[in-house]
Amino acid sequence: MTAKLAHCLDTFWSAARPRRALTVSQWADDHRVLSGKQAGERGRWRTSRNPILREIMDCLSASSRVTDIWVMKSSQVGVTEATVNFLGYTFDHAPAPVMVLMPTLDARDAWKAQKLNPLLLETPVIRDLLGGQRSRDSANSKDMIDFPGGVLFLSGGNSPNSYAQRSVRYLIMDDLDRFPGEVGEEGDPVSLAKGRTKSFARPKRLYISTPTVKDESLIERGYLESDQRRYFVPCPRCGETQALEWGGSDAAHGIKWRGEGENLEAYYVCIACNGEIYEHNKPAMLSAGRWISGNPERSTRGYHISALYAPIGLGPSWSDLVKEWLTAVKSTSTLRTFVNTHLGEVWEERGDQIDATGLITRLEEYDEKPKALARTAGVDVQKDRIEVTVVDWGDGEEAWTMDHIIIPGDTAQPDVWVQLDGELRFWAPEVVAIDSGYNTSMVYAFCEPRRWAVAVKGRAGPNVPIVENEKARRQRLRGQIKRGLTVHLIGDDQAKALIYSRLKIITPGPAYIHFPSDASFDDEYFAQLTAEKLVTKMRGTRPYAEWVQTRPRNEALDCWKYALAALRLSGINLELRAAATVSESASGKNSPSVPTNLLASRAAELNERIRARARR
Numbered sequence: 001m002t003a004k005l006a007h008c009l010d011t012f013w014s015a016a017r018p019r020r021a022l023t024v025s026q027w028a029d030d031h032r033v034l035s036g037k038q039a040g041e042r043g044r045w046r047t048s049r050n051p052i053l054r055e056i057m058d059c060l061s062a063s064s065r066v067t068d069i070w071v072m073k074s075s076q077v078g079v080t081e082a083t084v085n086f087l088g089y090t091f092d093h094a095p096a097p098v099m100v101l102m103p104t105l106d107a108r109d110a111w112k113a114q115k116l117n118p119l120l121l122e123t124p125v126i127r128d129l130l131g132g133q134r135s136r137d138s139a140n141s142k143d144m145i146d147f148p149g150g151v152l153f154l155s156g157g158n159s160p161n162s163y164a165q166r167s168v169r170y171l172i173m174d175d176l177d178r179f180p181g182e183v184g185e186e187g188d189p190v191s192l193a194k195g196r197t198k199s200f201a202r203p204k205r206l207y208i209s210t211p212t213v214k215d216e217s218l219i220e221r222g223y224l225e226s227d228q229r230r231y232f233v234p235c236p237r238c239g240e241t242q243a244l245e246w247g248g249s250d251a252a253h254g255i256k257w258r259g260e261g262e263n264l265e266a267y268y269v270c271i272a273c274n275g276e277i278y279e280h281n282k283p284a285m286l287s288a289g290r291w292i293s294g295n296p297e298r299s300t301r302g303y304h305i306s307a308l309y310a311p312i313g314l315g316p317s318w319s320d321l322v323k324e325w326l327t328a329v330k331s332t333s334t335l336r337t338f339v340n341t342h343l344g345e346v347w348e349e350r351g352d353q354i355d356a357t358g359l360i361t362r363l364e365e366y367d368e369k370p371k372a373l374a375r376t377a378g379v380d381v382q383k384d385r386i387e388v389t390v391v392d393w394g395d396g397e398e399a400w401t402m403d404h405i406i407i408p409g410d411t412a413q414p415d416v417w418v419q420l421d422g423e424l425r426f427w428a429p430e431v432v433a434i435d436s437g438y439n440t441s442m443v444y445a446f447c448e449p450r451r452w453a454v455a456v457k458g459r460a461g462p463n464v465p466i467v468e469n470e471k472a473r474r475q476r477l478r479g480q481i482k483r484g485l486t487v488h489l490i491g492d493d494q495a496k497a498l499i500y501s502r503l504k505i506i507t508p509g510p511a512y513i514h515f516p517s518d519a520s521f522d523d524e525y526f527a528q529l530t531a532e533k534l535v536t537k538m539r540g541t542r543p544y545a546e547w548v549q550t551r552p553r554n555e556a557l558d559c560w561k562y563a564l565a566a567l568r569l570s571g572i573n574l575e576l577r578a579a580a581t582v583s584e585s586a587s588g589k590n591s592p593s594v595p596t597n598l599l600a601s602r603a604a605e606l607n608e609r610i611r612a613r614a615r616r
Contacts, residue, residue, distance in 0.1 A: 022093055023064075024057035028085040031092065031125045035118040045085065050311050051286050052231050053082045059301055060086045060170075060204055062094040068300045070222040071208045074307040074344035076315040079208055080111075083172055084119050086206070087152065090170060092125055095149025096200075098170035101193055103178035105156035109142060111174070112154060120145070157189050169200040176209035176218045190218060213462070213545060214346040226302025228294035231309060233285040240272035241289075244308040246343055248325070255308070257322045266318035268308075279318050286311065307342040316342065329511060330397060333465055333494050335501075354503055354533075356526040363517045372400060373577040376570065377424060378562025379434040380555045381411050381443060386420050389559035390427045393567055395578040396510025399502075402427065404520045404556060411439045417446050424453075433566035435558065436487055444485050454569055456488045456562060462545065464491035466498065467568040488569055495561045496532060496547055503530075528556035 022030070025047045032045035047054050056079070059066040073079050083100075090098055102108040119126055130147060145152040153166055157179040171193055173179070179189045190207070197203035209219035230243040247254015253271040257264055268277040277285075286309065307316050316324070321342055328338035336347040372392035380387045386409075390402040405423050409416030424432055429452070436443040436455040447453040468489055505512045515521050531554035534545045 021063055022089070023061040024082075024086050024089045025054045027089040027093055028057065031123060032085055032088060032119075033123045034081075035122045045081075048287070050078045050314060051289065052291075052305060052309055053078055055291050056303055057082045057085055060206065061089070065202070066299075066301050067203060068205045068226075069207070070219065070226050070300065070302040071206070071305065072211050072219045072223040072303070072344055073208065073305040074310075075210055075341045076307060077305045077310050077344075078314065079305065080115055080174070083174065083206065083208065084115055086170075086172075087116070088119050088123060088126055090150065091147045091152075092129055095147065096169040097151050097153070097167065098172070099153040099155065099166060099168040099193075099196060100172045100174065101155050101157045101179075101189075103156065103175050103180075104158050107175065107178070108154050108156050112142070116154075157193070166196055167199040168196050169203050171197050171203070171205045172208070173206070174208045176207050176222075177212045178209070179218065190222075210340055210344065211346045212340060214348040216545065217346050220346045222300075223302040223304065225298070226300040227296055227298040228302050228304070229291040230294065230304050231289050232292045233289035235270040235273060235275065236277060236281045236285065237270060237275035238273035240270060241292075242271045243292075244268065244306065246306075246308070255318060255322065257319075264319055264322060266322045268318070279312065282312060304344060306344045331466065331494075331498065333491075335498075354500055354530040356523070356530045359503065359515065359526045359529070360521075360523065363515050363521060365517050366400065366514070371398070373574050373581065374567065374570070374572045375402075375427065375429045376563050376566035377427065377429040377432040378559040378564070378566060379420070379432060380558040380562065381435050381438045382555070383411060383438065384408065386411060386416055387555045387559050388420065388423060389556070389563050390429060391560070391563040391567075393572075393574060395574060397567075397574065398508070398510055398512050398514075400514045401516065401521070401560070403516075403518070404525060404559065411442060417442060420446070429566070430572065431566040431570040433488070433490075433562040433569065435562060448485055454488055454566070455485060456490050456565055456569075458492040458558075458561075459489045460492050460547070462493050464489070464493065466491045466495045467565055488565070490561065490565045492561070493547055495564055496557065497534075499557070499560055499564065500530075525556050527551065528553050529560065531557055 028045045029047055034042055034045055047057070056069065056071060058064060059069050071079055087098065087100075090096060100108075100111075102111055120130060121127060143154050145154070153168065157173065173190070173193055176190075182188065194205060197205060207219060207222055209217075211217045211220050214220065232241040232243050234241050242253075245251070245254045247256065247269065253269045253274070255266060256269050256276075257266045259265050266279070269275070270277060291303065307321060308318070310316060324338060324342065328334040339345050339347050371394045373395065374393040375390065376393065377388055377390045386407045388403075388405040388407070390405075392400040392402055394400070407416055407419045407423065409419070411417075432450075432453045433456045434443050434447060434453060436457050443455050447455045499513075502511045502513050508514065528551075531551045532547050532549050535548050
């Protein structure tokens, strides 16, 4: 046999030989190259670096019989890169029509520029497949990329045109919870997108998102209907396998910490042996881990991933998470962001689960030792009365409700405002927030000459912050300042949610709310304080949460809400004041950063008020 004939036969048999069956993770390990645009690490992709992604990727392989995959996740855990691996696998190994849907066209463009284009231009096998310069032309096409044997459609999920006249075998819906509840008059986006795959046998549909609010989250809904897989890792001490959970200070196991600031050390307490697990144990734990289904009888795959599983160097460390948590617990909005984006869990508003009777059992005699670092007051104005709540604030926003005062009288007349001035001067709060929704002109007249009094107005909406940032406030007030007086908008929903979450805390300490043994704090007061709850309503086909009153009067809740807002508006840094107090106490001096009126005994003030009420 001549050399030429042998070469021809080798070429023939090489072309005729069946192509090696690959999984997505194998393809990625063989071919994927990461650039600085899309990942923290450059170079060849290694699935072993983030082993929790292997099974998810391999479900998308041509050989897998899995059809629907739901991934409810935190941010920065690599799922988007796993999606890009699947697209590269589709281009090179299993070509077919595929569609990627992002919430909006802008989100699509940003995702394409940072995540997809580096695959097209910097992974050699894909760059060669698309033909050199032609790959750059494809990378610059916003809504479609043509490749041998298939086509990739890139669309925004808020446009009805994105779902029309397109049939695909593979469907990816990323950032699902940011999609609109309905697409024009067409209906639910998931159903619309799923309909694009009906023409193909054995399609694959991948749904990915960080979750949002319980009972409103689309990714939660899909995950709950799946087999609900969680990643179990072995304890390096006792070998017990467990899914990593946050834990915190309220649980026996999970993430714990000691120290503070730069000296803070985070570790994990095993659910079985109570041994301490440190982050340097994580690589071995992840490599030895496996996905376990909570509902194995279901065929739809569902995966839950939190940032606790992020590989070292590829996401937030346990210490980073603890530091963010300690800041997040100070506000409902930041706490919700932490729960959604780091724990990969839905945020559950529990405003309808407060027991007014249980709060009454928490009444206490305040001791003589001053703990407060700041004092604020919240004022609610009605037609025939003014109500005031005075609150002292300690480290970690631990709160002592000092008094609730009712001043009867026509609030359109000056007498009741003179009485209010006297009460406030007695308690000497640093900042007072006064509701300007009723008898607005009288509120403005009271606040204008008093630098410590601010006019506020409540604003409903789940995304309205408790107080505006300075930039937003200036933009809103541009050209609308009245008599030189600024009216501050207060986010009703977030303030109520934060207060209610803190009322559930049962152990004194950061964020706990104390109530004094005083006649003002009776059944009626606590009924008012718990007079609202969250209810779920429907807007079209999508549920949403709304606060509603369960009784006519809720002034106690409003006053507390404004006292909280006053603290936020004051700009007071309780941590700095606490540190200054400790420092000055050690030197035997009174800290000038702490108001002198708060260094007097709170108990003496309050007890005198109680005795005066008893005499009346």
